Amino acid sequence: MKKILVTGGAGFLGSHLCERLVDKGMEVLCVDNFYTGSKSNISGLIGRQNFELMRHDVTFPLYVEVDEIFNLACPASPVHYQYDPVQTTKTSVHGAINMLGLAKRLNAKILQASTSEVYGDPEIHPQPESYWGKVNPIGIRSCYDEGKRCAETLFFDYWRQHNLEIKVVRIFNTYGPRMHPNDGRVVSNFIVQALQGQDITIYGDGSQTRSFCYVDDLVEAMLRVMDTPKEFTGPVNIGNPTEFTMLELCEKILKKTASKSKVVFKPLPEDDPKQRRPDITIAQQALKWKPSVTLDDGLDLTVNYFKKILKL
Ligand SMILES: NC(=O)c1ccc[n+]([C@@H]2O[C@H](COP(=O)([O-])OP(=O)(O)OC[C@H]3O[C@@H](n4cnc5c(N)ncnc54)[C@H](O)[C@@H]3O)[C@@H](O)[C@H]2O)c1
DSSP states (O other): OOEEEEETTTSHHHHHHHHHHHHTTOEEEEEEOOSSOOGGGGTTTTTOTTEEEEEOOTTSOOOOOOSEEEEOOSOOSHHHHHHSHHHHHHHHHHHHHHHHHHHHHHTOEEEEEEEGGGGBSOSSSSBOTTOOOBOOTTSTTHHHHHHHHHHHHHHHHHHHHHOOOEEEEEEOOEEOTTOOTTSOOHHHHHHHHHHTTOOEEEETTSOOEEEOEEHHHHHHHHHHHHTSOTTOOOOEEESOOOEEEHHHHHHHHHHHTTOOOOEEEEOOOTTOOSOOOBOOHHHHHHHOOOOOSOHHHHHHHHHHHHHHHTTO
16 A cells, blocks of 8 residues: 655645545545644544544654655645745745655655746736746745745756656646635635625726636546656646636626625735636646536535535
């Protein structure tokens, strides 16, 4: 049985990934400092024979024995990563150094959960992996964007310098059950506000677009990336290329929740990208993967989750 380390395993994406790996019969070691993750995300796994939980901060070295590492530890929503920006950069950069060092010692395969934020506010649309991005190095989002860019650099240097087997996945907006209700991300924001009858806040005029990938599709892609041959390092974009404006998303959610919430418009936050859509040609070809869950189906599952946790 393969031993697999998932850092950030008690978070939104990490908990779904741990679940899939445990169900596949892998021995899973979930490492998390519970900065944004929670035990409730993995409550269904605690007690399973092939699942182990360890409280640990990845900015410190970790000595364990595993065959593969999925490095997901890092707060992902602007509210959380801007709360303690220095810690965010440390988590990305020191976390990457520590996990790469571990992978080198064990000669283990390692996958980095990178992000579409490495493209910044892009001048090219949709974004292919070959695009280098337009990122502000000194803005309020830089702790996350530049931290993740530096982590990618480290991954590719460990690959060139130490011949380590690396996989870099650039994740675009992903949503689904176990998103944090107060993380300020647009899908969870709109759903929580609609369910609680609060005003729905749209930043800007609502014409900015995003593409949303359902969590199960993302996890399937990450597993396929880990199983690619050694030559396949990525970076590879994973996301759903179907684009929606914020107004369209809001209308869908208002309808699904039968909400009477009012829509209010607020100024766009600093450095907010105006559009984002992945070019997934590489994923389609190399992984034989494309998203299969429609926004309508994914939103139904997510709305049901929030109804349950908000006890509505
Ligand atoms: N969800 C998305 O749409 C999205 C998009 C792009 C990239 N990503 C990346 O995927 C990964 C997971 O994102 P998520 O949405 O599940 O976010 P999340 O905040 O729910 O999960 C992150 C997890 O990492 C843990 N963590 C944070 N700092 C840590 C540290 N120093 N040591 C150990 N654990 C730490 C948190 O407690 C949490 O459990 C992140 O690396 C994120 O950058 C996510």
